Amino acid sequence: MNFIEELRWRGMLQDMIPGLENQLAKEMTVAYIGFDPTAPSLHIGNLAAIMLLKHFQLCGHKPIALVGGATGMIGDPSGKAAEREFLSEDTLRANQVGIQKQLEKFLEFHAGANSAEVVNNYDWFKEFSFLGFLREAGKFLTVNYMMSKDSVKKRLETGISFTEFSYQLLQGYDFYHLYKTKNVRLQMGGSDQWGNITTGTEIIRRKEGHDEDATERAAFALTTPLVTKADGTKFGKSESGNVWLDAEKTSPYAFYQFWLNAADADVPRLIRVFTLYTKEQIEELEKQHAEAPHLRILQKAVAEEVTTRVHGAEVCALVIEASSLLFSKDAVELIAGASDALLAQLPIHEVSATLLAECKNLTDLISVGTDNLIFPSKGEARKAIQNNAISVNKVKVTDPNAALDFEKIRGQYLLVGNGKQKNYILSFK
RNA sequence: GGGGAUAUACCAGAGCGGCCAAAUGGGGCAGACUGUAAAUCUGCUGGUGAAUGCCUACGGUGGUUCGAAUCCAUCUGUCCCCA
Structure with a gap:
């Protein structure tokens, strides 16, 4: 099964630039997806994009994961209602390291010709001068074009800084850079990335595409729908x-x-x-x-x-x-x-001796005694107990003032349940 | 620069000078029913306390008043209109 068909039946194909299927059928193609280092770890919201790269590689193509060391310093306006605060450079650097490590777990890096790669766009942006960038990238797009992007249009009312406005130019240039240096022909991403990705294909087309074999060397975009939940709340x-x-x-x-x-x-x-x-x-x-x-x-x-x-x-x-x-x-x-080994995977919480000393009853234990892990206040803890929500060692307890004389498992643990989904093991040293 | 409006809990959004820890809706948590699901119904949703209560809170500061989310002054933020 080819890549596009695979995505289609999985419901992972939102949109793509026509001609992509021919390109993929013709030869092993290189594609990339960018990940912003806004947090020290990826979350499951990023997982759909990772799966995209995974399928791409399984279909015999070469995936590249890009860590946005440079773009992370700017901030992507896509899907954001307001301007954001910068992350400090130290934070960004730490985040990049963490994300890069995680990405490496999901793809094959020793698969011969279509081995995966991880790149960081800071590597090519760090040497760029402002004037150089304006001449090298900025000249190829009109402000009119950039303003027509959804991510920008939505912000015209409330305001968007020049910095965030420029974001698409950076991401677009990434695509061009990878196109030139690594023969990357396709950028993929979530459907919110369509605008940014096509900025890239546009830059490539304008910088490269004026001779007769231009269609042979075209760049492509492909997006995947955002995963949503049936009840309309946010997935992830x-x-x-x-x-x-x-x-x-x-x-x-x-x-x-x-x-x-x-x-x-x-x-x-x-x-x-x-x-x-x-x-x-x-x-x-x-x-x-x-x-x-x-x-x-x-x-x-x-x-x-x-x-x-x-x-x-x-x-x-x-x-x-x-x-x-x-x-x-x-x-x-x-x-x-x-x-x-099994114990190590259980949700065990050590109850500190100092906090324990302050606990008079069960209410205290499951609020302040656990450092607010189970409940953030005594009031909520008490109400939960009165509402029949709390069990200790699988036995419901309904008295908020219950004394702490439960029999401990292995002389050390208490199993506390809140509702039917949440279980905690408290450990007493 | 001039004029006007607005600021309330996680979000939206009511709020008469005392009966306001603050309506209502959403969200969240829990109970019942189930399947660690969804839907439905019920309860809870500032802190502390068994509780009358007490403490902290309606953008900031200061004032009027026996008493202020509510009135006044001032500052700050946001939005709208004019230039």
């Missing part, structure tokens, strides 16, 4: 915010749980976009899911594959075990018999 956020790919920021357990909790209405889309299952496999899984929806076969399939890709098979196996353990009626006994 959990209760505690972004779902990160970095295990330090979102634990593998929480990561797995995020996917496992996907709504039935969303999961057919998720499995197509975020996993490599074939069409036949997916249809089979969907059939099984429809027969026994309570088993959540699709959710498990997505959660397992994505967690494996991001955190590795070993960790994934452990968090699956950890998940079934925590939700089991026999959780207490199972924790008592758990291996050290």
Whole structure:
């Protein structure tokens, strides 16, 4: 199956410049996607783009991931209602390092001719002088053209700085630079990137494309739809915010749980976009899911594959075990018999002796005693207990003033549940 | 530069000088039902407390008043109109 067909049935194709299919059929093609270092880690919002590169490579083409060390210093106005604050250069540098490391996990870097590459646009922008850039890139586009972009138009009312206005020029120049130096013919991205990407193809066309074989050397754009949820809320956020790919920021357990909790209405889309299952496999899984929806076969399939890709098979196996353990009626006994490796994946929170000393009752313990992990205030903790939401060692507790004389598992742990989805293990040293 | 409007909790958005910790909607959390799903219904949604209460909060500062989210002055931000 070729790349475009693959994207089509997966629902990952939003738009592309005509002629791309011919180009891809003709030869091994090089494509890139840019990632902005606005945070020290990628999050699952970036994962769709990564999958795009992944499929591209699996179809025999060469993917390049670009880390926006330079563009990150400017700020992409796409989809942003207001001007943003700059990130400090130190932050940006640290973010670039982190993101680059993560990108390297998802693609094949030793696959011969179509090995993946990671580049950083700071490398070619750092030497650029302002005058040089104006002559080299700025001359090829009119302000009229740049103003017609959606990302700019939406900001004309409220204002956009020259800096953010120029962003598309930088990203456009990236494309040109890679076109020249690495023979990159295609830039991909989310649908919000269409404007920025076509700025790039436009620069290439104007700088390069005036002779007779111009169509032979054309540059292309391809975008993927933004992943949305059936209920209209934003995909990729959990209760505690972004779902990160970095295990330090979102634990593998929480990561797995995020996917496992996907709504039935969303999961057919998720499995197509975020996993490599074939069409036949997916249809089979969907059939099984429809027969026994309570088993959540699709959710498990997505959660397992994505967690494996991001955190590795070993960790994934452990968090699956950890998940079934925590939700089991026999959780207490199972924790008592758990291996050290498994314990390490459980959501364990150490209760500090100083905080514990201040706790008079259960309410105190699950608010201030856990450093506000479970509840940010005693009032909320008390209300939750009164609302029948809290269990200790799988037994519901409804008295906010319950004394802290629960029997600890292994003489050390207490299993606290809030609602039916959230479990915490408190550790007392 | 001149004139006008506006600033309220996570967001939107009411608010009579005392009955305002502040209507309503959304969002969020929880309960029931389920399947760690969706929909629905119910409760909660500033802090502290068992509670009458107390504390902190309606852009900032200062004032009027027994009493201010509400009136006055001033500053700041935002929006609109004119130049």
